[in-house]
């Protein structure tokens with residue numbers, strides 16, 4: 001885990017780490033609803049929000065906006081670990097996934113199937129179902145494993161056929177917190193359907209470990225800025241050359257691979273560069289490498305390691321405070337010793353409604369969130385016969401002291 005001094009430096013780089021402007025002191029375990037925001041993101045955002053100029057003019061301000069956007073595109077690709085293809089920005093992760101799924105479903109050869117899973121967020125599932133109907137393709141949903149709360153290459157192998165035209169994969173579930181071995185799932189799909197268009201939802205994973213798109217062998221990938229230390233109101237998509245030129249909404253006269261619709265918000269690009277700068281700094285605490293990509297990978301490893309420590313403390317206790325494992329009324333979705341867990345623990349307390357648990361935690365100064373059996377979480381909760389659960393989502397800036405506070409409250413709630 002991070003040393004105390006490094007953790008203090010990390011925490012100092014974010015807004016509202018331990019204090020909510022509306023509620024006062026609190027620990028923030030609601031990162032899957034949106035991460036904390038970097039102070040540098042807010043500064044840069046304020047700067048660019050005030051600039052009246054547009055891109056593509058022959059004046060110094062306009063040149064600077066174009067330079068910032070071009071630099072950010074390089075940063076985005078470095079962050080994702082990819083050299084080819086292109087990155088573009090859209091309204092949200094959901095909007096980007098809808099556009100990519102639509103282009104893939106309508107642009108793929110006629111007939112066949114679109115393959116997804118019950119672990120996915122409705123952003124990919126709803127898009128795939130809608131465009132399958134319009135594009136005359138069959139939507140096939142692979143059930144995820146309820147015990148591990150994840151999905152494996154073997155699960156995909158059972159359903160993929162030579163007619164699988166498009167497949168969607170969620171990299172990490174925002175409900176269970178479990179990651180998916182994207183590379184191995186892609187290999188399983190491509191072994192049977194080599195030309196399948198594969199779209200990955202990386203939105204929950206992006207704040208919990210390095211990305212390596214060049215290794216995944218996919219066609220499109222999406223992250224949401226507000227879930228990875230930046231601000232609301234934009235997401236970033238990467239699209240591979242072959243998917244980039246499938247027919248899609250664009251202005252006449254622009255290149256076949258042009259995806260952006262309308263004037264760019266320079267602050268979206270500039271703030272994403274700040275995310276990459278931050279991860280670069282974090283990585284530099286763990287390596288002397290002069291290579292920026294190496295530093296980003298090291299940052300990813302360090303975040304994973306710190307979060308694994310937080311999860312360990314939550315399960316097994318810390319400083320004499322008993323952990324969830326020793327609270328008999330607590331049930332943790334996906335089990336305690338699940339190697340795929342990424343900083344997130346979803347649980348229920350026998351005999352106590354989840355909403356009451358969340359309220360009690362809030363009153364004790366710990367922010368969590370109740371997930372309900374609705375269109376966001378029903379896919380996970382229904383098979384477990386649960387109506388609700390409590391999502392406790394951590395990030396690398398959280399501390400074991402915060403975990404301890406949470407556990408002490410849980411002990412009395414679950415007594």
Ligand SMILES: Cc1ncc(COP(=O)(O)O)c(C=O)c1O
Pocket residue numbers: 032033092093094095121123170172173174201202203204224225235
């Ligand atoms: C895995 C996943 N996919 C998609 C989304 C939707 O992202 P956005 O809110 O940017 O539309 C979320 C949001 O929580 C998510 O966790």
